[in-house]
Amino acid sequence: xxxxxxxxxxxxxxxxxxxxxxxxxxxxxxxxxxxxxxxxxxxxxxxxxxxxxxxxxxxxxxxxxxxxxxxxxxxxxxxxxxxxxxxxxxxxxxxxxxxxxxxxxxxxxxxxxxxxxxxxxxxxxxxxxxxxxxxxxxxxxxxxxxxxxxxxxxxxxxxxxxxxxxxxxxxxxxxxxxxxxxxxxxxxxxxxxxxxxxxxxxxxxxxxxxxxxxxxxxxxxxxxxxxxxxxxxxxxxxxxxxxxxxxxxxxxxxxxxxxxxxxxxxxxxxxxxxxxxxxxxxxxxxxxxxxxxxxxxxxxxxxxxxxxxxxxxxxxxxxxxxxxxxxxxxxxxxxxxxxxxxxxxxxxxxxxxxxxxxxxxxxxxxxxxxxxxxxxxxxxxxxxxxxxxxxxxxxxxxxxxxxxxxxxxxxxxxxxxxxxxxxxxxxxxxxxxxxxxxxxxxxxxxxxxxxxxxxxxxxxxxxxxxxxxxxxxxxxxxxx
Amino acid sequence: xxxxxxxxxxxxxxxxxxxxxxxxxxxxxxxxxxxxxxxxxxxxxxxxxxxxxxxxxxxxxxxxxxxxxxxxxxxxxxxxxxxxxxxxxxxxxxxxxxxxxxxxxxxxxxxxxxxxxxxxxxxxxxxxxxxxxxxxxxxxxxxxxxxxxxxxxxxxxxxxxxxxxxxxxxxxxxxxxxxxxxxxxxxxxxxxxxxxxxxxxxxxxxxxxxxxxxxxxxxxxxxxxxxxxxxxxxxxxxxxxxxxxxxxxxxxxxxxxxxxxxxxxxxxxxxxxxxxxxxxxxxxxxxxxxxxxxxxxxxxxxxxxxxxxxxxxxxxxxxxxxxxxxxxxxxxxxxxxxxxxxxxxxxxxxxxxxxxxxxxxxxxxxxxxxxxxxxxxxxxxxxxxxxxxxxxxxxxxxxxxxxxxxxxxxxxxxxxxxxxxxxxxxxxxxxxxxxxxxxxxxxxxxxxxxxxxxxxxxxxxxxxxxxxxxxxxxxxxxxx
Numbered sequence: 001x002x003x004x005x006x007x008x009x010x011x012x013x014x015x016x017x018x019x020x021x022x023x024x025x026x027x028x029x030x031x032x033x034x035x036x037x038x039x040x041x042x043x044x045x046x047x048x049x050x051x052x053x054x055x056x057x058x059x060x061x062x063x064x065x066x067x068x069x070x071x072x073x074x075x076x077x078x079x080x081x082x083x084x085x086x087x088x089x090x091x092x093x094x095x096x097x098x099x100x101x102x103x104x105x106x107x108x109x110x111x112x113x114x115x116x117x118x119x120x121x122x123x124x125x126x127x128x129x130x131x132x133x134x135x136x137x138x139x140x141x142x143x144x145x146x147x148x149x150x151x152x153x154x155x156x157x158x159x160x161x162x163x164x165x166x167x168x169x170x171x172x173x174x175x176x177x178x179x180x181x182x183x184x185x186x187x188x189x190x191x192x193x194x195x196x197x198x199x200x201x202x203x204x205x206x207x208x209x210x211x212x213x214x215x216x217x218x219x220x221x222x223x224x225x226x227x228x229x230x231x232x233x234x235x236x237x238x239x240x241x242x243x244x245x246x247x248x249x250x251x252x253x254x255x256x257x258x259x260x261x262x263x264x265x266x267x268x269x270x271x272x273x274x275x276x277x278x279x280x281x282x283x284x285x286x287x288x289x290x291x292x293x294x295x296x297x298x299x300x301x302x303x304x305x306x307x308x309x310x311x312x313x314x315x316x317x318x319x320x321x322x323x324x325x326x327x328x329x330x331x332x333x334x335x336x337x338x339x340x341x342x343x344x345x346x347x348x349x350x351x352x353x354x355x356x357x358x359x360x361x362x363x364x365x366x367x368x369x370x371x372x373x374x375x376x377x378x379x380x381x382x383x384x385x386x387x388x389x390x391x392x393x394x395x396x397x398x399x400x401x402x403x404x405x406x407x408x409x410x411x412x413x414x415x416x417x418x419x420x421x422x423x424x425x426x427x428x429x430x431x432x433x434x435x436x437x438x439x440x441x442x443x444x445x446x447x448x449x450x451x452x453x454x455x456x457x458x459x460x461x462x463x464x465x466x467x468x469x470x471x472x473x474x475x476x477x478x479x480x
Numbered sequence: 481x482x483x484x485x486x487x488x489x490x491x492x493x494x495x496x497x498x499x500x501x502x503x504x505x506x507x508x509x510x511x512x513x514x515x516x517x518x519x520x521x522x523x524x525x526x527x528x529x530x531x532x533x534x535x536x537x538x539x540x541x542x543x544x545x546x547x548x549x550x551x552x553x554x555x556x557x558x559x560x561x562x563x564x565x566x567x568x569x570x571x572x573x574x575x576x577x578x579x580x581x582x583x584x585x586x587x588x589x590x591x592x593x594x595x596x597x598x599x600x601x602x603x604x605x606x607x608x609x610x611x612x613x614x615x616x617x618x619x620x621x622x623x624x625x626x627x628x629x630x631x632x633x634x635x636x637x638x639x640x641x642x643x644x645x646x647x648x649x650x651x652x653x654x655x656x657x658x659x660x661x662x663x664x665x666x667x668x669x670x671x672x673x674x675x676x677x678x679x680x681x682x683x684x685x686x687x688x689x690x691x692x693x694x695x696x697x698x699x700x701x702x703x704x705x706x707x708x709x710x711x712x713x714x715x716x717x718x719x720x721x722x723x724x725x726x727x728x729x730x731x732x733x734x735x736x737x738x739x740x741x742x743x744x745x746x747x748x749x750x751x752x753x754x755x756x757x758x759x760x761x762x763x764x765x766x767x768x769x770x771x772x773x774x775x776x777x778x779x780x781x782x783x784x785x786x787x788x789x790x791x792x793x794x795x796x797x798x799x800x801x802x803x804x805x806x807x808x809x810x811x812x813x814x815x816x817x818x819x820x821x822x823x824x825x826x827x828x829x830x831x832x833x834x835x836x837x838x839x840x841x842x843x844x845x846x847x848x849x850x851x852x853x854x855x856x857x858x859x860x861x862x863x864x865x866x867x868x869x870x871x872x873x874x875x876x877x878x879x880x881x882x883x884x885x886x887x888x889x890x891x892x893x894x895x896x897x898x899x900x901x902x903x904x905x906x907x908x909x910x911x912x913x914x915x916x917x918x919x920x921x922x923x924x925x926x927x928x929x930x931x932x933x934x935x936x937x938x939x940x941x942x943x944x945x946x947x948x949x950x951x952x953x954x955x956x957x958x959x960x
Contacts, residue, residue, distance in 0.1 A: 029599065029602075029603075031548070031549045031595070031599070032553075032556075032595075032598050032599070033549055033551050033552075033553060033586070033595075036549040036551060037549070038546070038547070038548050038549070038599055039546055039547035039548075040546055041544035041545065041546050041614065044544070044545050044546050044547055045544070045545070047547075048545065064521035064524070064525070065521065065524050065525070065528065066518070066519055066520055066521050066524050067518070067519035067524055067527075067619075067638060068511070068518050068519075069511045069513055069516040069517070069518070069636055070550075070588070070619055070621070070636055071513050071516060071635075071636070073512075073513060076512075089578055089579065090578055091578070092574045092576070092577050092578075092586075093574060093575065093576040093577075094572045094573060094574050094575075094588065095573065095574075095575045095576060096572070096573040096575060096585070097572050097573075097623040097635075098569055098570055098571070098572075098623040098625060099569065105576070106513070106572075108550070108574065108588070115511070115512075115513075118512050119509065119511070119512075119518055122509075123509075128811050134521065138619070139547075139550055139618070139619070141550070143577040143578040145578060155551075155577075156549055156550060156551070158547060331608050
């Protein structure tokens with residue numbers, strides 16, 4: 001529960017604003033273990049919505065959920081050299097079980113490719129066993145050493161990781177893109193966050209992948225958040241784990257694999273992108289509660305009629321598939337409740353007071369624009385439905401405009417640095433494709449190539465760093 | 481996929497039968513880490529059904545899902561002395577994070593009372609914050625040293641753990657019983673497994689609880705499985721963690737707490753109780769797939785008409801809320817498919833062959849009784865629905881009869897030993913209430929007191945062990 005609202009403005013101290021919104025809205029709290037957090041009921045309910053939406057999508061396409069052990073022996077991680085190098089520095093290690101020292105130390109999964117693929121090697125025998133398309137929802141541990149940022153950087157978080165095996169590279173390519181499409185739909189049409197999609201450079205790809213595709217979103221402070229990734233792992237893991245199948249040609253082949261994931265950092269993105277000085281603002285399609293009804297009465301004589309009316313409206317909305325809460329708690333005033341539900345970002349508030357009752361109407365208040373409108377009782381369901389759609393659309397369009405306004409094309413390094421410093425955002429620039437230029441830019445400015453567009457864009461200048469011949473147009477940004 | 485069916489009889493080698501059913505039906509597999517298992521798609525889908533059913537129940541009563549860290553500092557576990565003693569011998573310890581030795585070692589949660597209650601101490605201030613009713617679904621690690629038994633004893637498993645805080649003991653008592661009732665409903669009316677409920681003795685209660693209530697089910701080999709527990713923790717944890725609230729009396733009080741859990745061992749129970757020599761038998765209400773449709777044709781000319789008919793029936797059933805799979809895979813024969821779906825325990829099979837097509841009928845085959853019946857096409861939905869109900873009821877009644885037949889009243893220790901040796905099951909006996917007798921019986925026979933009935937039963941003999949005056953009737957058994 002919040003004792004007091006958010007005390008800083010989003011535009012003035014973004015980082016402090018974010019922390020206050022997360023803590024005071026009841027999304028999360030710091031755990032009493034360094035670098036760890038607690039997912040409180042409000043954020044976990046959003047996570048459950050995300051699970052519900054995404055599970056439906058992947059199950060329709062034949063994916064199945066499973067659960068693999070949290071423990072990964074060091075020797076498994078070592079099998080794929082790049083993978084090992086990428087993940088070992090941030091593993092938490094179990095060295096003692098019961099009262100005995102373990103013979104081999106076990107990592108708490110930082111990602112599960114290796115433990116899952118050890119089983120794939122056992123399960124996959126024939127072309128009949130392909131494609132194998134499994135997914136798991138689980139916790140992940142990465143021993144971050146930088147300061148904790150709730151939802152974005154903690155030593156433990158929640159995610160889903162999909163792992164598929166296919167007969168051909170083409171099938172794996174298609175899977176990577178199909179999942180990317182599902183992620184984009186989730187982010188844009190449910191979370192109301194517009195994303196850019198594209199490929200990662202060699203430097204930025206997943207440790208052990210053939211290539212990585214990514215979804216990137218712009219946060220209000222001009223920094224960019226990687227929202228999800230979908231990797232084609234090629235045959236890198238199938239060769240080291242021996243995942244082979246007998247094809248219809250009766251010969252032995254290594255499988256082609258993909259892996260992909262989204263995590264609870266999405267909840268951080270929702271908070272940052274849509275929130276305002278009053279707190280969270282949740283897109284209706286992802287809000288665990290879409291509508292809150294608050295009875296208002298000043299005299300004891302009005303009470304029972306008003307309470308009865310709120311219950312009637314509550315039932316009506318619930319029976320129409322709207323997720324609604326009736327806040328008839330006696331121990332809080334209407335004003336306190338207004339603030340609390342605004343802080344929690346509930347999209348729509350319905351107030352019913354003595355004047356509403358008399359006029360056979362209710363008062364609706366939008367969380368995104370604070371507009372208030374009186375509606376006749378018998379129109380309440382239709383109006384609520386249409387307002388929820390409007391709020392969903394409005395949030396997306398606002399974020400989309402911001403993304404467009406903060407995607408800047410530059411032709412040289414001076415412009416690059418100036419834009420990065422002045423407003424950040426995505427910087428569209430030409431690049432010679434050398435890792436050296438990419439690394440130099442990162443070193444000097446902190447910006448990285450977030451993605452290479454899938455559809456090659458026409459080169460319009462020399463390389464933004466070295467001035468040599470440019471090979472492609474890429475998008476830079478400072479990332480979380 | 482199963483290459484071959486179960487090769488031993490349930491009645492001849494129960495333990496080997498169980499392992500084969502679990503592995504060959506695709507429920508689970510051994511992981512390449514000692515003592516760990518993989519929850520494959522078939523068992524995870526059952527777990528998802530259990531989650532769906534139980535989430536609905538607890539959310540209706542105002543519980544909310546959350547997620548707390550997997551790490552528990554040693555000092556937290558130490559705060560409640562009994563709790564520490566109970567759990568420390570089986571903790572897995574993280575001692576290294578990244579490349580650095582940790583200052584304090586962290587247990588991977590064996591249960592989460594301590595980490596959760598450290599937060600409750602921070603969140604609970606006033607009577608307005610009560611009751612606080614949270615639940616989490618997560619993985620649990622207990623460093624078992626005995627041999628692995630899939631679903632029943634592994635070093636990692638999945639569960640839910642509920643944790644509530646209340647103003648009074650009475651409210652906590654009510655919560656314990658309300659949850660116990662939900663568990664009983666889940667087990668009997670969904671899993672089709674009859675259970676006994678009651679209280680644990682002081683020796684057998686949860687480490688740190690005031691008292692523990694339990695649900696106990698009988699397995700076909702005469703041993704008993706603890707299916708779930710619901711504890712009143714009293715003020716044991718609130719006093720050591722300082723969880724206090726200001727009451728309406730404006731004074732400070734310690735809260736009263738409960739915790740309760742069920743785990744993936746329930747899937748082991750379903751397998752054991754209902755399975756037969758052909759494999760798994762799933763109760764329809766918990767089966768991820770309730771009906772499988774298999775087209776049967778011998779000549780190419782029959783193929784398209786039969787496939788079309790199977791698709792028509794498939795749509796019809798799906799549109800009526802039945803979870804159905806159409807197995808039209810070309811690479812397997814109908815016979816192979818029959819065996820495979822029987823192994824997986826799908827409650828009902830629909831066969832559609834040339835003769836069925838001609839007679840405008842389908843053939844239904846029950847998994848529990850193997851009865852086959854031809855049904856007119858336009859009666860298929862109603863018949864499927866009523867058969868699914870019959871199967872659900874039949875499985876429960878069969879298990880209930882077995883429970884009744886294997887609950888034996890004994891009057892002295894000779895009878896006790898004879899019954900335990902001959903058939904096992906629950907042994908109803910009188911007890912003097914001394915821990916000494918309880919411990920002696922355990923030492924000499926391996927049987928423990930599984931529960932004390934809530935409604936005191938009339939004493940009918942002296943203490944079954946010492947022959948002294950008996951205080952109560954209790955139920956003994958050898959447990960998993």
